[in-house]
Amino acid sequence: MIADPFVQLRLLDLQGIDTALNQLAHRRRTLPELATIADCDRRAAEVRAQLVEAETQVADLAGEQRRLEADIDTVRQRADKDQARMTSAGVPAKEISGLQHEVASLSRRQGVLEDELLELMESRETADASVSEFSGAMAVINTERSAAEAARDEVFAEIDDAIGKRGIQRGELAGTIPADLLALYDKVREANGGVGAAMLRQRRCEGCRIELSGSELSAVRAAKMDQVVRCENCRRILVRTDESGL
Structure with missing residues (x-):
């Protein structure tokens, strides 16, 4: 040639x-901010899974707490009803004895349920703390990612401007060859x-x-x-x- x-x-x-x-x-493909964003996404996925698990646990515990509270209320109401029956006039002694036995049984049942409720509430407090912890971690990661995105976009704009100018120069020079x-x-x-x-x-x-x-x-x-x-x-x-x- x-x-x-x-x-x-x-x-x-x-x-x-x-x-x-x-x-x-090459610089556009290998910006440190891109690695930071990818790392944030990875960490966010892990924390998000933990957060969902903790929120699910809280929801399950809340449902169990409502059930126990309803059971305790039912037992209490029945005990109150039996107690009122015993104090009413004209109740045979034999029936009073049976009512006393039932009230004592209901009291023991209420005690067991209240112990279960107390234990459950402690578990829920721990689960609520986990939700707060993971939510806070997600907020930190999101803030870090947003900062990296802003920095990336700023550098991208600079690089794209330089690429545009170089592209014009290349086109003009290539036209002379x-x-x-x-x-x-x-x-x-x-x-x-x-x-x-x-x-x-x-x-x-x-x-x-x-x-x-x-x-x-x-x-x-x-x-x-x-x-x-x-x-x-x-x-x-x-x-x-x-x-x-x-």
Whole structure:
């Protein structure tokens, strides 16, 4: 392929822009804030599961507490009814004895239920504390995530602005390079980690950092300046300058 030496030099400028664009894209993908957000999401999922479990436990305990309170109220009402019956006039002595026995039984039953209720209320207090703890942890994580999102968006805006400006520069510069040379450069760049053209400096390819020698060096020396040459090792386009050491 033949191309004006000055046009070939523009490939180095184009490569500089493409390298800058790649660096910007890499920075956008690897912002520390992205890792922070991902970590917040992971922690939030764990805490959320714990919070749901604690809230479910509280709901179950609340339901059990209502049942026990209803049972205690029922026992108390029945005991009060029996007590009133015993104090009413005209109740036979035999019936009073039975009522006394039933009141004593109800009292014992009420005591058992109240002990169960007290134990349950202690469990609920612990569960309520867990809900408060996990809710607080979620609030901290959400605050941390919001701060990371704000920082990420700020940097994203800066990067996107820089990418936009570099993109305009690239378009303008690419428009001055012949289509066949530009197509070769883009093809080589895609196959070589984003670097399609490299300067030949002191007989060393700046792309693969290998020094030319032997027949390869002789071929490059013999090539006319308007001939597009490529590194035999990395196949990148070699751009010759006054620093090539030929």
